Amino acid sequence: MSAPGADTEPIRVMLAKIGLDGHDRGVRVVARALRDAGMEVIYSGLHRSPEQVVESAVQEDVDVLGVSLLSGAHLPIFSRIFEVVAQLPEPPRFAIVAGGVMPDEDCEALRRMGVAEVLGQDTTPEVIVATVRGLAREASARL
Numbered sequence: 001m002s003a004p005g006a007d008t009e010p011i012r013v014m015l016a017k018i019g020l021d022g023h024d025r026g027v028r029v030v031a032r033a034l035r036d037a038g039m040e041v042i043y044s045g046l047h048r049s050p051e052q053v054v055e056s057a058v059q060e061d062v063d064v065l066g067v068s069l070l071s072g073a074h075l076p077i078f079s080r081i082f083e084v085v086a087q088l089p090e091p092p093r094f095a096i097v098a099g100g101v102m103p104d105e106d107c108e109a110l111r112r113m114g115v116a117e118v119l120g121q122d123t124t125p126e127v128i129v130a131t132v133r134g135l136a137r138e139a140s141a142r143l
Contacts, residue, residue, distance in 0.1 A: 033125035
């Protein structure tokens with residue numbers, strides 16, 4: 001397998017909306033920016049469970065899983081995501097990114113859980129693209 005981002009294999013990103021959060025304008029803007037940067041983007045759609053999202057990310061062999069949340073339930077949702085990840089037969093190679101509206105005081109708790117990066121609502125598309133590229137390189141190095 002060649003490194004993600006090489007000419008033959010684009011970086012694969014799954015973007016997900018978990019729970020009752022029905023607002024997806026932001027995640028669609030992010031998806032467009034990543035596609036415009038040459039990445040392959042899989043969007044989960046709305047109202048998915050942590051189990052569905054992790055299973056899909058494994059099946060799709062993604063480099064980065066981005067979870068967008070605006071509901072305020074980010075701590076319990078990410079806790080559940082990492083419980084599901086811990087039950088996998090082998091550790092996934094993808095990095096997990098949190099996006100959306102999250103208080104600054106919760107960002108460190110998310111990182112302690114295992115979130116690779118927290119990208120807030122004011123993060124520019126350019127920073128998001130650069131962050132995803134960097135995380136995909138790190139994921140590739142773990143192979």
